[in-house]
Amino acid sequence: MKYISALLSHLRPVQMLLSTLLCTMLFFASGFSTLAAKNIPTKGTVQLDKIEQKAQKAIDSPAMSLETIEKRSQGGLNEVQGDADRDKMNSSNDPKLPVVKQAEKALSNIQKS
Structure with missing residues (x-):
């Protein structure tokens, strides 16, 4: 039982690192989609x-x-x-x-x- 608790205590920093990395990726992904939307022709x-x-x-x-x-x-x-869109009309x-x-x-x- 002590082996499992020791293993889990060593994994907590890894979990924090992975969650921080995931949050950072989500933040940048939402920012890049906003930049891409601004380049759409009007x-x-x-x-x-x-x-x-x-x-x-x-x-x-x-x-x-x-x-x-x-x-x-x-x-x-x-x-x-x-x-407008005459070629798409049926x-x-x-x-x-x-x-x-x-x-x-x-x-x-x-x-x-």
Whole structure:
């Protein structure tokens, strides 16, 4: 029993050293992530400012007619943002909803088997 207590008494300085090292690493890790966040480009805020201006303009103007809305909707799904992320948008000429497509595919698979 004395051997275990002697061993534990020798490990206390090691435990303190390891806990101090861990706290120091956590401190520096949190500081470096903050520095990395400051270097992020702010181009996205410019687009958001333009969107906000368009939204404010739409709020201040009177209600649009149906023809005006239809003309504006011809621009695509993401009409408010203009060409922002146009390559990421998913638009197809197929009028069926994805759920309907999946249901038809599942039914055809069932009929095949």
